[in-house]
Amino acid sequence: MRPPALLKGPRDAGSTTLETVILFPATLLLLCAAVQAGLWYHARAVCLAAAEEGARAGAVVDGSSYIAADTALSFMRRAAHGIVTDSGVIATRGWNEVEVTVVADGLSLVPGWTPHIAETARLPVERRT
Numbered sequence: 001m002r003p004p005a006l007l008k009g010p011r012d013a014g015s016t017t018l019e020t021v022i023l024f025p026a027t028l029l030l031l032c033a034a035v036q037a038g039l040w041y042h043a044r045a046v047c048l049a050a051a052e053e054g055a056r057a058g059a060v061v062d063g064s065s066y067i068a069a070d071t072a073l074s075f076m077r078r079a080a081h082g083i084v085t086d087s088g089v090i091a092t093r094g095w096n097e098v099e100v101t102v103v104a105d106g107l108s109l110v111p112g113w114t115p116h117i118a119e120t121a122r123l124p125v126e127r128r129t
Contacts, residue, residue, distance in 0.1 A: 036109050043083050043106035044117050050075040050089075051121035054100035058093050059123040065093040068100050076102065083107065085114070098123055 050072045058068025069091035076087045087104035099122045106115040 032109050039083075039107050039109070040115050040117070043080070043104065043115070044119060046076070046080045046083055047087070047102040047104050047117050048119040048121065049079065051100045051102045051119045054089065054091060054102070055098050055121040055123040058091060058098040058100065059125050061126050061128055063093065063098065063125075065091040065098070068093065068098055072100050072102055076104070080104070084117070093125065096125055098125055 053075045054068040054070075054072025057063060057071035058065060069089045072089040072091065073087075076084070076089070080087060084104040084106055087102060090101040090103070092099050099120060101118060101120045103116070103118045106117050108114050
């Protein structure tokens with residue numbers, strides 16, 4: 001009769017293969033999720049930078065909402081090439097404040113899903129005194 005320690009050996013055969021089959025897709029899923037989060041975060045940062053740049057251009061004494069929108073779109077064309085698939089700008093300039101909102105669709109690793117990004121920047125309008 002064999003000792004009980006020897007009986008455990010053959011029952012563990014193939015466990016490494018099974019662990020690999022389970023862990024490999026989970027590892028790939030985590031890696032893709034990390035890359036997707038990085039893409040979203042970078043696109044969000046670029047959209048916020050474009051909104052802030054447009055707000056700065058629109059907040060000057062002789063600025064306008066047209067100048068703010070044009071500056072934000074120009075920034076998006078230069079900085080967001082290949083990062084976002086579609087972008088638009090909404091700029092309003094009131095008596096006291098200029099507001100620029102940049103909306104864009106980010107890149108996605110998941111087919112059929114597009115992350116929507118909207119970032120807004122507000123600045124007070126400069127005045128001559």
